[in-house]
Amino acid sequence: MLLLELGVGEMTPGIITLPFWSMAAKLPDAHLLSVNISGDSAPLQLGSKAEAIQADLGALLSAARVGDGA
Numbered sequence: 425m426l427l428l429e430l431g432v433g434e435m436t437p438g439i440i441t442l443p444f445w446s447m448a449a450k451l452p453d454a455h456l457l458s459v460n461i462s463g464d465s466a467p468l469q470l471g472s473k474a475e476a477i478q479a480d481l482g483a484l485l486s487a488a489r490v491g492d493g494a
Contacts, residue, residue, distance in 0.1 A: 425451060429458040431481045448473050459484060 427448055432440045445467050448456040456474040458466060459481055466474035477484070 425454045427454060427456045429456060431460060
């Protein structure tokens, strides 16, 4: 299971961030990928189950669409 945390700000830890971290920790096949323009650090307590990318989400999604034939 891939948990995508896309553009989540620091003002919503109890709504999005902490529940996602908890799910990633509890579920054996869960992995967390966080994409945010302001930070690129994954929660250390999740170890290899979490990755973070510092990027502009709009630019990242635009780049991902290149070559999709649309």
